[in-house]
Amino acid sequence: MSTQHIGAAGELLVQYQLLKLGIDSARMTTDAGIDLVVYAPGDRSASTVQIKANLGPKLAGGRGPLSRGWYFPDQCPAQLVALVALDTDTVWLFTLNEVRELAQQHSDRGIRQLYWRLEATPPGQGSPRHEAQMADYLLARRAPQLFRSNQAAARPVACQDVDQRQQGQRRLRQVLRHDRPAWPGWSPTFGLDGSGAR
Numbered sequence: 487m488s489t490q491h492i493g494a495a496g497e498l499l500v501q502y503q504l505l506k507l508g509i510d511s512a513r514m515t516t517d518a519g520i521d522l523v524v525y526a527p528g529d530r531s532a533s534t535v536q537i538k539a540n541l542g543p544k545l546a547g548g549r550g551p552l553s554r555g556w557y558f559p560d561q562c563p564a565q566l567v568a569l570v571a572l573d574t575d576t577v578w579l580f581t582l583n584e585v586r587e588l589a590q591q592h593s594d595r596g597i598r599q600l601y602w603r604l605e606a607t608p609p610g611q612g613s614p615r616h617e618a619q620m621a622d623y624l625l626a627r628r629a630p631q632l633f634r635s636n637q638a639a640a641r642p643v644a645c646q647d648v649d650q651r652q653q654g655q656r657r658l659r660q661v662l663r664h665d666r667p668a669w670p671g672w673s674p675t676f677g678l679d680g681s682g683a684r
Contacts, residue, residue: 492541495539497521499577500568500570503625503629504625507629507630509526511525519564520563522534522568533566536568539569540554540570542571543571543573546601551607553601553603554569554601556601557599558598559596561596562582564582566581567581568580577625578625579629588615602620604616606618
């Protein structure tokens, strides 16, 4: 799998997980450090996201414990950073300030690295970060916080379907009772064109 395929798969996975929460996003066609624009219709705001994806964990230092790690630029132009693990289809979502503060390494070239071990080590001073400690940053938990003004879009699709079905049933009852026409120009005797054809 090429790096372009890994990047594209990461972007699509983030979009898919956002859609499951009722949140729309669009991929950018140019590479200017922003991969997605997320739109929250509740407050009509847009947020930019840079996505970093990898295929899976690697041995720390080439022979240490399994760890996940991502590199990202210190001067990232996006407001949010999404880190993707394609081996488990997992996405973590951070604000730019959060990911900068959590990053353990910062090079002179302006590149930061955030990493953690898959498994916890015995507790003690200086114990390295591990994956279970990152659960609060999972996209499914973070997206409602970061896009919380988007209440209508974040409602489960099933609830929206029920509302639409109930509205249709109310319209049908109005027509059957002849209380008032549900559509302009319609009458119980004549069709829409007044010809009597139904």
